Amino acid sequence: MGVFSKKKEVAHDNGESQAPRKGRKLGAIGTIFASGSAMFADGYSNAAMSPVLTILSREDMYGPWLVGGERNKSLLAAMVFAGMVTGQLSFGWVSDKIGRKFAMFLCTAIIFVFSILAACSAGPTPQVLINCLIAFRFFLGIGLGGEYPSGSVAAAEATEHNEVGKKKQQRLFIWATNSQLDLAFTVAWLVALALYKIFGDNHLRAVWRGTLLLGAIPPLLLLIARMFMEEPDAYKKNSMRHTRIPYWLIIKRYWLKLAAVSIVWFIYNWVTYPFGIYSGTIVEKAVGKNPSLYQTLAWGALVNSFYVPGTIVGSFISDFIGPKYTMIFGLLMQAVFGFAMSGAYNRLVPENGQGGSIAGFAVMYGIFLAFGEVGPGNNLGLLASKSVGPTAARGQLYGIAAAIGKVGAFIGTYTFPYIQKRFDTKGYFVQNTGLFWVGSALAVFSATITFFGVHNIKPDHMIEEDAAFREYLAANGFDVSQMGEPGHREGDVADDVVSSGAVPRDADVYEHDEKK
DSSP states (O other), rough: OOOOHHHHHHTTTTTGGHHHHHHHHHHHHHHHHHHHHHHHHHHHHHHHHHHHHHHSSHHHHTTTTTTOHHHHHHHHHHEEEEHHHHHHHHHHHHHTOOOOHHHHHHHHHHHHHHHHHTTTTOOHHHHHHHHHHHHHHHHHHHHHHIIIIIIIIIHHHHHHHTTTTGHHHHHHHHHHHHHHHHHHHHHHHHHHHHHHHHHGGHHHHHHHHHHHHGGGGHHHHHHHTTTTTOOOOOHHHHOTTTOOOOOHHHHHHHHHHHHHHHHHHHHHHHHHHHHTTTHHHHHHHHOOSOOOOOOHHHHHHHHHTTHHHHEEEEHHHHHOOHHHHHHHHHHHHHHHHOOOOOOOHHSSTTTTTTSHHHHHHHHHHHHHHHHIIIIHHHHHHHHHHSSSOGGGGHHHHHHHHHHHHHHHHHHHHHHHHHHHHHHHHHHHHHHHHHHHHHHHHHHHHHHHHHHOOOOOOOTTTOOOOOOOOHHHHHTOOOOOTTSTTTTSSTTTTHHHHHHTSSOOOOHHHHHHHHHH
């Protein structure tokens, strides 16, 4: 153990040192949440489109312009994902070569501006209004997508800090990212329901515009919080901001891990986003003919609330058995409930609309969605940020995996109405259960890919991987001396002075000293 490590042990017995240590711990946790909480804006913006589509589809709103207009419906729901793919791919490079903080701040500003513009969409005809809404949601998607390779990556790097317990690393990342996203799904429906209760049927414009406008509040708060952030220590020590990135060496080392996570993410988003965005439509069918708008919004809020317990319970399982096996467990349980719900559909929702149990249907549908969060919802971002690449290229590799996932979301939301329409021609049972058969089968397929293609990770995986990556580069003749920021590189004079005990070092530095 190093000299400073012995000082650290003595300091633990000194009551005066407890306050600074608690401050460092709170600071580390605060950094995790400030980095990852933009996922709330992602979840809110996507989930809000379901009640908004439900409101816009009412004939007494803007006439029959959207009713039966599958193209408008599909573009409204899916265009944000096209923007997200653009943001994920472009901001991956920005995050790695310019900095995590700059990328996060710019993304948050984009989300804030275009959330407001989307809520203010207008035009001389309904179609012009919808065209504005589609365009603004595309640009909103760029900001949302950029958060994945910047904010989520920074949150993952902040979890592997000396002040964060090793048994809490995975759950803290999940709470700061996917749990925020899932909470937003519930909040979006509750906001729409509350606004409907306030304004009523005579002011539906205020309901859908207000639902979108309130999505600008979370990024505004994040803009303020991120002004006081610094770059993660892992980025300071291992980035390639001042040297070229050896892409070919990176591809040779990480392509298989990247491919496996990307395929599972594609399938998961292809299933999950349409089921979430169109949950109002699905529940509306189950409630019966001509449900009130209040019924549709209330049942949609109930169903989406199941995301939250799914992500919270699953976060503890991820720390206990690891992200890989938690993901397999969640996928298989999702398939079980999906098949069970399909088989029992006629008992839960009879064809004549009499009897049955809409509550039973909503609960089973909610559990189906919840297990998706226990598994891939929680762990795909975790695995993509921690296992598919080193700090030097983490933003770009994570961005590629997330972009492939969002392509799945785009395809799913765009094709969902057409698939649903095709099932409608196959009889009552198939038209209402076909989508669940498809979703459950894909969950089993995803679990299989995860078992054979995804590696489990342990605490401090990124620290160990960065060290192994340096050795790999050096063995292949790459000069690693320029990796990291000046003053944080291996062998810098500043580090030598710190190691002598003349000045204190960061917690994660003396942890490395302890390992030596």
